[in-house]
Amino acid sequence: MVKLAEWRGKEVFRKYGIALPKGTVVRSSAEAEAATRTGTVPLPCVLKAQVLAGGRGKGGAVRFAATPAEAREAAEAILGMEFKGEKVRELLLEEKLAIGRELYVSLTLDRSLRLPVLMVSPHGGVEIESVDPTSIDRQPIHPFVGLAAYERRRAAEFLGLTGPLAKSLDPILASLWEIFQKEDAELVEINPLAVVGDRVVALDAKVIIEDDAAFRHSEYAEIRDDRTPLEEIAREKEIAFVQLDGNIGVIANGAGLTMATLDVLQEYGGRPGVFLDLGGTDDPKKVAEAFLLMARAAPRAVFLNVFGGVTRCDTVATGLVEAMRQVPASERFPLVARIRGNNEAEGVAILRSAGITSLPDLREAGRAVVQAAQGGRP
Amino acid sequence: MSVLVDGRTRVVVQGITGHQGTVHTRQMRLFGTQVVAGVTPGKEGSSVEGVPVYNSMARAMAATSANASCIFVPAPFARDALIEAVDAGIELVVIVTEHIPFHDMLTMYHYARIRGTRIIGPNCPGIASPGLSKVGIIPNVVFRPGPVGVISRSGTLTYEIVNGISEHGLGETTCIGLGGDPVNGTSFVDALPLLEADPETRLIVMVGEIGGAAEEDAADYIRQHVSKPVIGYIAGRSAPPGKRMGHAGAIVLRGKGTAESKQAALESAGVQVARFPYEIPDLVAARLSRAPP
Numbered sequence: 296m297v298k299l300a301e302w303r304g305k306e307v308f309r310k311y312g313i314a315l316p317k318g319t320v321v322r323s324s325a326e327a328e329a330a331t332r333t334g335t336v337p338l339p340c341v342l343k344a345q346v347l348a349g350g351r352g353k354g355g356a357v358r359f360a361a362t363p364a365e366a367r368e369a370a371e372a373i374l375g376m377e378f379k380g381e382k383v384r385e386l387l388l389e390e391k392l393a394i395g396r397e398l399y400v401s402l403t404l405d406r407s408l409r410l411p412v413l414m415v416s417p418h419g420g421v422e423i424e425s426v427d428p429t430s431i432d433r434q435p436i437h438p439f440v441g442l443a444a445y446e447r448r449r450a451a452e453f454l455g456l457t458g459p460l461a462k463s464l465d466p467i468l469a470s471l472w473e474i475f476q477k478e479d480a481e482l483v484e485i486n487p488l489a490v491v492g493d494r495v496v497a498l499d500a501k502v503i504i505e506d507d508a509a510f511r512h513s514e515y516a517e518i519r520d521d522r523t524p525l526e527e528i529a530r531e532k533e534i535a536f537v538q539l540d541g542n543i544g545v546i547a548n549g550a551g552l553t554m555a556t557l558d559v560l561q562e563y564g565g566r567p568g569v570f571l572d573l574g575g576t577d578d579p580k581k582v583a584e585a586f587l588l589m590a591r592a593a594p595r596a597v598f599l600n601v602f603g604g605v606t607r608c609d610t611v612a613t614g615l616v617e618a619m620r621q622v623p624a625s626e627r628f629p630l631v632a633r634i635r636g637n638n639e640a641e642g643v644a645i646l647r648s649a650g651i652t653s654l655p656d657l658r659e660a661g662r663a664v665v666q667a668a669q670g671g672r673p
Numbered sequence: 674m675s676v677l678v679d680g681r682t683r684v685v686v687q688g689i690t691g692h693q694g695t696v697h698t699r700q701m702r703l704f705g706t707q708v709v710a711g712v713t714p715g716k717e718g719s720s721v722e723g724v725p726v727y728n729s730m731a732r733a734m735a736a737t738s739a740n741a742s743c744i745f746v747p748a749p750f751a752r753d754a755l756i757e758a759v760d761a762g763i764e765l766v767v768i769v770t771e772h773i774p775f776h777d778m779l780t781m782y783h784y785a786r787i788r789g790t791r792i793i794g795p796n797c798p799g800i801a802s803p804g805l806s807k808v809g810i811i812p813n814v815v816f817r818p819g820p821v822g823v824i825s826r827s828g829t830l831t832y833e834i835v836n837g838i839s840e841h842g843l844g845e846t847t848c849i850g851l852g853g854d855p856v857n858g859t860s861f862v863d864a865l866p867l868l869e870a871d872p873e874t875r876l877i878v879m880v881g882e883i884g885g886a887a888e889e890d891a892a893d894y895i896r897q898h899v900s901k902p903v904i905g906y907i908a909g910r911s912a913p914p915g916k917r918m919g920h921a922g923a924i925v926l927r928g929k930g931t932a933e934s935k936q937a938a939l940e941s942a943g944v945q946v947a948r949f950p951y952e953i954p955d956l957v958a959a960r961l962s963r964a965p966p
Binding site for chain 2 (some may be wrong): 296404406407409410411423424437438439476479481505506507508510511535537539540547548549550551552553554555557558559560561562567570572575602603604605635636637656657658
């Protein structure tokens with residue numbers, strides 16, 4: 296998923312005509328001062344760190360300034376700070392508006408209904424999970440029909456908006472639906488949507504674009520998102536690779552089997568560090584590539600758990616042995632294998648000739664790899 | 674007996690001239706499936722594994738009276754392939770293709786539903802009834818005819834579990850891989866009544882995973898409508914929140930879709946939930962020896 300930073304989300308909002316505070320993005324304190332001095336951003340203003348993690352206000356990543364000098368000072372304080380592991384490189388400077396009520400609106404997918412759902416709540420400005428469900432209105436939207444005018448009216452009513460306020464909400468909701476569909480969004484959220492005088496304004500923007508729709512959205516291709524550098528390389532090589540915070544590497548085929556393998560490791564006190572899904576590949580080169588990527592994550596031990604159905608055990612074993620040879624001796628790690636299924640005997644024999652034992656029992660194999668990661672021999 | 678596929682299933686493979694389409698046409702035929710046609714635009718007149726190729730679904734169906742389709746075409750073209758299959762009047766479509774945008778799948782699901790076509794998948798291994806027919810890519814070797822119905826959101830893990838059930842000397846009526854995407858054509862709730870109604874299925878194995886609420890929905894359904902014993906398993910207990918665990922649909926978002934929630938829901942509906950996949954064959958055997966045939 297491509298999570299857009301607030302300013303990128305707001306650029307999308309602007310394109311679709313959603314009302315926003317006046318603002319600009321800056322990357323240095325000098326730019327912050329200049330933007331306020333020239334009036335590009337009216338004073339007083341708010342400076343917001345452009346990071347993906349939530350809780351910026353409480354975490355000191357949002358500050359206010361009444362003069363250009365204060366804007367410079369505040370920018371200096373935020374830029375370069377590390378917020379929940381993310382370095383702040385960009386700031387969004389916006390005019391500070393006189394805010395009335397804060398509301399919540401979003402569009403997302405209801406997987407059970409297999410329908411998009413419009414969610415609105417009069418309690419905005421806080422995490423929606425913390426809001427009492429009776430204060431949230433959920434309207435499923437049929438994709439063939441789109442967000443109907445009566446549904447938008449119902450949302451306004453639930454939010455307690457009437458007159459010009461209701462009138463200003465209506466096009467925002469229509470745009471939200473357009474963004475959700477046309478931009479292939481998983482989530483479009485405005486929290487808070489603030490009452491400012493006689494209209495509502497989007498103070499924040501949260502937009503998540505679906506990865507699988509990347510083929511028709513080259514405009515998002517450059518956004519690195521919150522992937523780790525290794526996850527980024529894996530993505531380019533089309534290998535499913537997820538970094539976690541433990542020290543055991545897991546190579547398996549298929550998402551379900553990979554998850555089940557992680558569960559077994561955890562049961563024996565192991566902490567999975569990297570998970571790599573070979574998928575349905577039966578290409579030894581691809582297996583080798585995946586294995587070398589795993590080596591770069593420097594795991595304490597690696598567990599290869601493959602069930603050959605379409606994939607053949609012998610081709611996986613061949614790729615694995617080939618890749619092992621390419622890893623320098625100083626960077627080798629203990630390897631526990633469990634290969635089962637299609638051409639199992641041949642695969643086990645190839646591994647054995649390279650000094651790797653395949654343990655057929657998942658429990659036994661899981662225990663062995665956890666032990667190896669803790670310093671014992673596999 | 675079986676559900677959804679049987680000896681009368683006549684399959685057309687959409688994307689038959691691609692690598693996957695060709696490999697699995699061969700595997701389906703080895704399983705005993707009647708693969709009667711393939712479709713690849715522009716390739717009419719050729720054949721793959723002895724199966725004639727047509728330019729369109731309409732032409733393939735007119736020539737062969739196929740009643741099921743298996744889609745292997747790449748994700749950007751999957752939506753069109755499905756619409757074409759539905760318009761040609763097919764009854765059942767298995768979509769193997771992975772990485773279809775969910776917005777496309779919403780259109781596909783609702784369109785198929787209006788026209789009365791059932792979709793299995795996408796991003797799924799398909800459906801198989803040992804001795805009768807297979808539509809999809811589940812390995813032939815794992816099956817053995819028997820009394821267990823299997824429904825699962827996973828691929829390889831399903832093969833492993835079915836293999837374990839077969840090795841235990843038990844066997845399967847039908848195995849349905851529902852797929853790992855957030856929007857699927859057939860959910861647990863859609864598949865459960867089929868297995869409940871199938872006289873030869875004596876027990877249901879249900880393999881779920883983190884993400885969404887399909888297992889919680891299934892638990893509600895089971896409590897009210899399923900009389901047969903159900904053994905469950907949920908993969909992804911150790912998955913950290915916010916990480917997409919290989920399947921597009923396998924993600925704990927904003928505290929929703931955890932393994933704990935699913936396990937608790939299933940247990941409250943009387944489903945015995947295995948802690949690990951290797952426990953399933955023993956649980957199935959024990960349950961079958963208790964349940965009346």
